[in-house]
Amino acid sequence: MRLVLLGPPGAGKGTQAAYIVEKFNIPHISTGDIFRKNVKEGTELGKKAKAYMDKGELVPDEVVVAIVEDRLKEDDCKEGFLLDGFPRTVTQAENLDIVLDKMNVAINKVININVNKDVLVERASGRRVCRNCGATYHIVFKPTKAENICDICGGEVYQRSDDAEATVSKRIEVYIQETQPLIKYYENKGSLVTINGEQDMDHVRKDIISALGE
């Protein structure tokens, strides 16, 4: 299983990724998570990425591609992987194809989670994330059992600074400009499946599993 999750910010990629990687026992590669970890640890990469993330802009392609290429060469990716939030530009997709060609493998399916703008803003602005394990919650749709405490690890749950409403709107614009063209790109390759992401989490999960032929 070599999968890509495509969709605008707040569509539910991370939420669905957690289900998919558990079911298929493959690593979850989220470029957003990698950047947030580096920001938290104060690495050079983190410092570089933060400037773009805070503005709701994309980190430059060459930076992201190099990170993903290294990650895909690790042993746990041999039997498959799930890419979440990458590729995000046509240049990234073309580079991914080159990297996979060299490894003699290919993407099996690109799962496109489709959600309209007003729903995206509601989802992203209510999103809360565990500082410790990265688990994702929502103040209305998936609240923590105890206030601001992660159900899974007991860590502190916080709001991402880029989930402020103004930055979310900017990120949606960037998605439309830079990422949406990938729908055509993968449609032309015959690997795209589009899922109605406006259903509840369980229905979205079921539709994805059945689109994967399971």
Ligand code: ADP
């Ligand atoms: P993405 O990774 O695409 O940015 P997330 O998985 O982090 O999106 O989801 C964004 C927010 O919306 C989170 O707070 C999550 O709990 C919530 N969410 C995800 N899927 C659904 C859904 N199907 N219905 C309602 N809320 C959802």
Ligand code: ADP
């Ligand atoms: P969401 O799914 O809610 O948009 P992510 O966690 O995937 O959020 O990404 C957060 C931020 O990290 C993006 O706004 C961008 O600045 C940066 N980022 C993540 N993945 C990429 C990528 N593939 N290319 C460029 N920037 C990225």
Ligand code: ZN
């Ligand atoms: Zn946690």
